[in-house]
Amino acid sequence: MRRMRVRRVAAVALAGALVAMGVASCGGGETTAGGGGGEQSLKVGLAYDIGGRGDKSFNDAAFRGLQRVQKELNLEVKDLAATEGESDADKASRLKLMADTGYNPIIAVGFVYANAVKEVAPKYPNVTFAIVDDETVKGSNVANLVFAEEQASYLVGAAAAAKSEADNIGFVGGVDTPLIKKFEAGYVAGAEKINPDVEVQVGYLSQPPDFSGFRDPAKAKTMADGMYDKGADVVYHAAGLSGNGLFEAAAGQKKWAIGVDSDQYVSAPGDQKQYILTSALKGVDVAVFDFVKSVGDKTFKPGVQRFDLADNGVGYSTSNPEINDVKPRLEELKQQIIDGEITVPTEP
Amino acid sequence: MPLIAGRLGRIGLPVVAAAVALAFAAAVTSAVLAATGANPLAAFRQMIGYGSQPDSVVNIINRGTTYYLSAVAVAIGFRMRLFNIGVDGQYRLAAMLAAAFGGFVALPPVLHQAAVIVVAALVGGLWAGIAGVLKVTRGVSEVISTIMLNFISTGIIAFLLRPNLFAVQVQGSNNIGTPPIPPSGRVPGFPLTGASIQVFGLVLLAVAVGVAFAVLVGRTRFGFDLRAAGLSPSAAVASGVNVPQMVVATMVLSGAVAGLLGMPQLLGDSFTYALDFPTGLGFTGIAIALLGRNHPVGIAFAALLWAFLDQSAQILDLFGIAKEIVIITQATVVLSVVVVYEVVHRFVLAQQQRAVGEQLGADERVAGATA
Incomplete structure (x- = not known):
């Protein structure tokens, strides 16, 4: 009887710990009301992907918008x-909750919302929806905001290869999904364009259905440290919140890191800043802002809106002056991509 | 009097314990809400209002269905003191392989659904069976082996869910999943008045599993052996129960039910195992089994309560209250139900003893008087 009770207590404790783990991984939402009585009565709702606000990367780009x-x-x-x-x-x-309480337009951040938007949008024909990173959802009230991530990754790959003295660079992917593989494909292609002999170390933090790789800075730090130890001197990440671990590793080893989605040179702590060479920018903020604006002034158009280098929807950041010496070369490549002379692969 | 106390102990005790635990959990949640500057009464009113809307009710039933299957899978193990913490890996692997099977084969309706469900139960059962075999042959604790098998199943799913193997990727989508199950393999849902979504047809599967669980454990020799082996392995051995065989059989059974837990979602809504298939349901089942005291009916109430809290909490975010507050409610209710049950159990036991003592005393007095 006593052993049984011990076992039961252990079971309760374990269940409690697992639930607590669940709590630790979620962020909360927050209301932020607009200044003072604007003329328009739009209430804008936005739903995040896993990771939520505070990842300094993908979701935060949407938040900036x-x-x-x-x-x-x-x-x-x-x-x-x-x-x-x-x-x-x-x-x-x-999404329904927001639509029911008067939010319009509503933005779903991340391809995981595809089925939800597919279900909800037809039921609310008077509400305008946008989904980021998916072009399968169709509807007269749905905009698909998609990005040429591989083009931005191509340019930072070129920057990495140009800056690398060891001819050895790294890529830390968050979760091994088709979307993140686009980042990898562009990065590797860009690096090999500059230096065909460059060695690229590629690693993913987790395999689906385990999505913890997008919010595991400790694991990213370990992986990045391993890449630096194996000779890499520039490492790029496409891992959301986990990227902060890469920056720690870079600062610790005094090597280069490359950020993603937002200009991470700007948001990084002072002691890590100088090691962030550049960031591959994904203009989720611009896309969100333009979408809401188009709904506001009634110029909204449903369907796919592709953001790429040509319209500055994606790009690379130049806030760290260290990038300046390779900038002319990058601008040249950028123009070649825009002109269609270079086609960047989307699969590794 | 002893008879009444006994009946109260069997039926009334869990109800009383659950009510006290729920009240305590509500009090703790209110305190936390008040401490963070929110109005607890207003929050509860919002939750009940939103949770009783038709669409929410459908979601609660659907969510409760999966929670129920998950908790029954865990409870089968608990009944014989086996802690199957690997329900999570078992259902994910089962759902993925069953989805791939259902997407690749062409079968007539009824047969198609049945085949997919059988595949899921087989995969789940075999996967959990590994832990059972390891326990009886090598003495590996099932707690360790099942949680390790969770990681292995994650790896296997990641390996198989690739375009040249079991997965297809739709043009323009960043998702990847098994080919969709054709209409012949889908299970239609039940409409609910006023709701824009449907109740999973496989809610009936959960009911059937619940009934089977109750009959198996309470009314069969297998169930008796299972409970006996759980209460005292040595006594069970002495009375002729083959305990190692029971361990493997229980693990397989637990895993088979775990395999079913992805089916309502797969055949009723998703039709494919993709990156957005829900995860973590196996762990929720542990807490719900504890809350429902491993009883088929108790678990049903626990699963619905849990589902109600999860669903209705969504509205809190709109009022600036973190919806994760309900996790505190859920954790408190599980902890307190275990504590309260023990306290009430002891109280009833003491009363029974006193009653028996009084009865004996009275008998003696009567005997003394006649002598």
């Missing part, structure tokens, strides 16, 4: 976070 909406268009905004492992029904509930 939302902040601009709030400040420049003077609209009421609201952002809600997703829970790890939730089903499409949860995502659909979240």
Whole structure:
């Protein structure tokens, strides 16, 4: 009897710990009302992918767009976070909840919302939806905001190869999914364009269905340290929140790191800043802002809106002056991609 | 009097314990809400209002269905003191392979659904069976082996879910999954008045599993052996129970039910195992089994309560309250139900003893008077 009770207590404790792990991985939403009574009555809702606000990368890029909406268009905004492992029904509930409480337009950040938008959008024909990173959802009230991530990755790959003295660079992917493979493909192609003999170390932090790789800085640090130890002197990440671990490793080893989605030189702590050579930019902020603006001034067009180098929807950051010496070469490549002389692969 | 106390102990005790635990959890949650500057009553009112909307009710039933299957899988193990913590890996692997099977084969309706469900149960059962065999042959604790098998199943799924193997990628999508199951293999849902979504048809599967679980454990020789081996392995051996065989059989059974837990979602909504298939349901099942005290009916209430909290909490975010507050409620209710049950159990036991003592005393007095 006593052993049984011990076992039961152990079971309770374990279950408690697992639930607590769940709590630790979720962020909260927050209301932020617009300044003072704008002329328009739009209330903008935004639903995040796993990781949520605070990843300094993908989701934060969407948040910056939302902040601009709030400040420049003077609209009421609201952002809600997703829970790890939730089903499409949860995502659909979240979108419906916003639509029911008067939010319009509504932005779903991340391809995981595809089924939810597919279900909800037809039921709310008067609400305008946008989905980031997916072009399978069709509808007269749906905009698909997609990006040429491989083009931005190509340029930072070229920068990495040009800056590398060891002819050895690295790539840390968050989760081994088709989307992140696009980043890898562009990066490797860009590096090999500059230096055909460059060695590229590639690693992924987790395999789907385990999405922890997007929010595991400790694991990213270990992997990046390993790459630097094996001779790499520039490492690029496409791993959301985990990227902060890469920057720690880079600062510790005094080697180069490359950020993703947002200009991470700007958001990094002072002691890590100087090691962030550049960042591959994905203009989720611009896309979100432009989308809301188009709904506001009634110029909204449904369907796929592709953001690439040609329209500055993607790019690379130049806030770290260290990038300046290779900038002319990168600009040259950029022009060649825009002119169609270079086609960047989307699969490794 | 002893008879009444006994009946109260069997039926009333869990109800009383659950009610006290729920009240305690509500109190703790209110305190936390108040401490963070929110109005607990307003929050609860919002949750109940949102949770009772038709669409929310459908979601609660659907979510409760998966939670129920998950908890039954765990409870089968608990009944014989086996802690199957690998339900998570078992259902994910089973759902993935069953989805691939359902997407690649062409079968007539009814047969198609049945085949997919059988594949899922087989995969789940075999996967959990590994832990059972390891336990009886090599003495490996099932806690360790099942949680390790979770990681292995993640690896296997990642390996198989590639374009040249079991997966297809739709043009323009960043998702990747098994080929969609054709309409012949899908299970239609039930409409609910006023709701824009449907209740999973496989809610009936959960009911059937619940009934089978109740009959198996309570009314069969296998169930008796299972409970006996759980209460005292040595006594079970002495009375002729083949304990190693029971361990493997229980693990396989637990895994088979775990394999079913992805089916309502797969055949009723997703039709494919893709990157957005829900994860982590196996761990939720542990807490729900504890809350439902491993009882088929208790688990049903626990699963619905859990599902209600998860669903209704979504509205809190809109009012600036983190929806994760309900995790505190869920954790408190599980912890307190275990504690309260123990306390009430002891109280009832003491009363029974006193009653028996009084009865004996009275009998003696009667005997003394007649002598």
